Amino acid sequence: MNKVKSAKEAIGQLEDGMTIGIGGWGPRRKPMALVREILRTNLNDLTLVSYGGADVGMLCAAGRVSKLIFAFVSLDFIPLEPFFRQARQSGKLDVLEIDEGMMLQGLRAAAWRIPFIPTAVGLGTDIVEKTSEIKIINSPYDDKEWVAMPALELDAALIHVDHADCRGVCQISGPDHYMDDWFARAAQNTIVSCDELVSESFFNDENAARKVFWERAVTDSVVLIEGGAHPSSCAPLYGFDSEHFRSYAEFAKTDGIKGYLEAYLGKDENDYQSKVGGLQAIRNLPLPAY
Amino acid sequence: MGVEFTLAELCIASASQAFEEDGESLATGIGIIPRLAASLAMKTCNRDLMMTDSESFMLSEPNPIGSRDANFIQANESWMGFSRIFDNVWSGRRHAMVGPSQIDRFGQTNISALGEDYRQPKVMMLGSRGFPGNSISHRNSFFCPAHTKRVFVTGECDFVSSVGYNPSRLPRGHSLEEIDIHRIVTNLCVMDFGGPDYQPRLRSLHPGVSLETVIENTGFELFVPDPLPETIVPTGLQLDIIASLDPHNLRASQIKDDLRGSAN
Numbered sequence: 198m199n200k201v202k203s204a205k206e207a208i209g210q211l212e213d214g215m216t217i218g219i220g221g222w223g224p225r226r227k228p229m230a231l232v233r234e235i236l237r238t239n240l241n242d243l244t245l246v247s248y249g250g251a252d253v254g255m256l257c258a259a260g261r262v263s264k265l266i267f268a269f270v271s272l273d274f275i276p277l278e279p280f281f282r283q284a285r286q287s288g289k290l291d292v293l294e295i296d297e298g299m300m301l302q303g304l305r306a307a308a309w310r311i312p313f314i315p316t317a318v319g320l321g322t323d324i325v326e327k328t329s330e331i332k333i334i335n336s337p338y339d340d341k342e343w344v345a346m347p348a349l350e351l352d353a354a355l356i357h358v359d360h361a362d363c364r365g366v367c368q369i370s371g372p373d374h375y376m377d378d379w380f381a382r383a384a385q386n387t388i389v390s391c392d393e394l395v396s397e398s399f400f401n402d403e404n405a406a407r408k409v410f411w412e413r414a415v416t417d418s419v420v421l422i423e424g425g426a427h428p429s430s431c432a433p434l435y436g437f438d439s440e441h442f443r444s445y446a447e448f449a450k451t452d453g454i455k456g457y458l459e460a461y462l463g464k465d466e467n468d469y470q471s472k473v474g475g476l477q478a479i480r481n482l483p484l485p486a487y
Numbered sequence: 488m489g490v491e492f493t494l495a496e497l498c499i500a501s502a503s504q505a506f507e508e509d510g511e512s513l514a515t516g517i518g519i520i521p522r523l524a525a526s527l528a529m530k531t532c533n534r535d536l537m538m539t540d541s542e543s544f545m546l547s548e549p550n551p552i553g554s555r556d557a558n559f560i561q562a563n564e565s566w567m568g569f570s571r572i573f574d575n576v577w578s579g580r581r582h583a584m585v586g587p588s589q590i591d592r593f594g595q596t597n598i599s600a601l602g603e604d605y606r607q608p609k610v611m612m613l614g615s616r617g618f619p620g621n622s623i624s625h626r627n628s629f630f631c632p633a634h635t636k637r638v639f640v641t642g643e644c645d646f647v648s649s650v651g652y653n654p655s656r657l658p659r660g661h662s663l664e665e666i667d668i669h670r671i672v673t674n675l676c677v678m679d680f681g682g683p684d685y686q687p688r689l690r691s692l693h694p695g696v697s698l699e700t701v702i703e704n705t706g707f708e709l710f711v712p713d714p715l716p717e718t719i720v721p722t723g724l725q726l727d728i729i730a731s732l733d734p735h736n737l738r739a740s741q742i743k744d745d746l747r748g749s750a751n
Contacts, residue, residue, distance in 0.1 A: 267614055269614035270613075277612060282611045285608055286611050294614055297616055317577075320619075320623050322618075324648075326656075341661055372543035
């Protein structure tokens with residue numbers, strides 16, 4: 198089986214109005230090249246589910262998002278994502294704000310094909326008070342109320358990994374795979390970009406196999422995009438590009454997302470990379486110390 | 488005379504005491520001063536504490552904060568990625584010390600959004616992150632580097648990101664005793680919720696701070712014990728450990744006008 202596609206082919210499977218989950222965490226291992234490919238299409242009216250960083254900021258600012266399901270949007274060293282902030286403060290973005298752990302529960306419920314997961318998380322807070330989407334239920338086993346975190350069913354998930362083979366075996370060798378396994382499992386169509394496309398035998402080494410967090414049947418499309426997480430990080434291959442993020446944040450104060458996209462997006466990923474210093478410059482970005 | 492210390496160091500030493508009785512629990516300090524407080528506690532008053540590297544490994548010794556030598560080897564004891572953090576959070580064996588933007592008289596906090604209209608916030612902040620789950624699952628403490636009425640608000644928080652001792656928001660069948668807001672350390676004082684019916688209580692004033700200053704800068708009524716102690720100042724040993732945990736002196740820029748100057 199060969200699941201390898203071009204970025205254009207993979208993103209071409211998406212449709213207006215879809216619910217899209219985006220893997221990674223803040224400025225870490227975001228499938229940014231796939232996000233840029235969306236920005237090169239006319240896709241809109243999307244619902245995003247994300248531990249958000251610039252993926253959310255860019256798509257919101259470009260007017261592609263009708264609803265955002267989030268627990269935070271942050272670039273870490275720039276704590277408040279400037280374009281997300283503008284989108285929220287404009288009042289035009291429909292949101293469902295949840296707790297980080299509730300997002301994990303919602304993805305698990307979707308992956309396990311159940312309608313909700315009962316939890317204490319959210320009780321007593323405006324997470325449940327400011328929305329009618331999240332229901333409070335009685336327990337059949339005790340006399341307490343609990344939150345019923347609904348399944349977050351995804352039409353598609355976008356994920357970036359360091360290594361994958363053409364059948365969809367994916368490796369995340371960085372220190373954390375975050376919730377990417379659950380994004381992959383919660384989605385009808387899981388699109389994975391990878392820094393390196395490897396042969397099947399790459400995973401024969403048990404240390405390589407231990408870093409595979411979902412079965413290949415869960416992966417639908419594989420796209421080779423070296424440096425594809427830029428400007429987010431893809432440890433251990435490269436860190437995030439703080440200089441680029443600063444420039445991005447600066448555009449929020451000046452020419453907006455239009456200016457940013459005109460300066461950097463380009464007609465394809467090669468074009469983009471030539472505008473940000475090239476692949477080697479991406480690979481040389483130092484890993485952050487926390 | 489005693490040893491010299493900065494306000495940040497006083498806050499770190501005082502906040503470290505919050506972790507003293509936690510036993511074998513994951514201490515998470517978000518921000519420079521809470522992280523140094525948790526790290527100091529792990530090296531002094533509670534050696535059983537657990538800690539992560541703020542990324543994905545559990546450590547048996549806290550990492551110094553900021554960039555480290557290329558040959559530095561951190562004391563890993565297990566993998567602890569973010570999904571596993573939630574297994575720990577929901578088990579209750581954790582104490583987080585965080586810095587909310589608003590704190591109300593119930594101990595409810597806000598890091599999400601400011602303004603009346605949630606649909607169109609005046610100021611959008613981070614989003615609620617893990618606060619709802621933390622607050623209903625385990626012990627929490629707060630650090631506030633600028634004690635003002637903007638933080639310690641008069642009414643309820645604009646958005647309630649974390650649950651507090653608010654009877655009107657308590658879900659059916661649950662009890663306020665399940666909520667555990669342990670300590671609030673600010674640039675002026677130390678507080679807790681030990682007053683009658685969980686009323687916020689002043690525990691101690693930092694040296695040189697008057698009761699009036701705290702009252703003027705707090706939007707709700709505090710229970711004031713008599714006598715009112717002064718915050719215990721850091722020892723020379725604590726200051727040495729703090730310096731070793733923060734070799735780049737990032738603590739010096741955490742509190743505005745930390746006039747007691749730069750350490751060392």
